[in-house]
Amino acid sequence: MLPSTAQLKQTGGRELKRIVFDEETIAERVQALGREITAAYPDGDLLVLGLLKGSFIFLSDLVRRIDRPLQVDFLVASSYGEGTVSSGKVRLVYDPETELAGKHILLVEDIIDTGKTLNKLVGLLRQRRPRSLEICALLHKHVADHLELEAKFVGLDAPTLFLVGYGLDHAENFRHLPYIASLT
């Protein structure tokens, strides 16, 4: 269900156009990703690194679907600011405190758009000498010119619309929506 007019007034006037992925669709894909990831890591230490803020809901649902020991930590990078187009500048605001060397690192991203965020982070993480480095993205727009590392695990192919909800924001609004919607 889309938010009421009163709720929309509290979100800077930007309105939702339509639901692109509903709760059931997201839950099915997250469950399938959990199974895939469980099967892909038969041994070794697995560190699931959530890229904040966008991945916070996806990450929390995903790790509960991974049936093997793992650790969780976070990275904070920011690229969009308050606009709807990527600025291309990626800023690392928080660096994980957990040791990365020798571990399987699974970087969890809510959406791959231009790929600039990931391209910067992949280089940084490789320098920490992990045993392996892979990407899990809930949404992939498939519009990036170049990806340093293609996502091994992808939830849903996303349309080239500005999407919000299930962790994704516009100027920090809409992250709490349980579904993914497009903006007008």
Ligand code: PRP
């Ligand atoms: C958004 C999104 C991805 C990234 C994708 O993050 O969560 O991390 O942009 O865009 P790209 O592929 O074009 O780099 P944002 O910088 O808006 O921060 P947030 O996660 O705090 O919303």
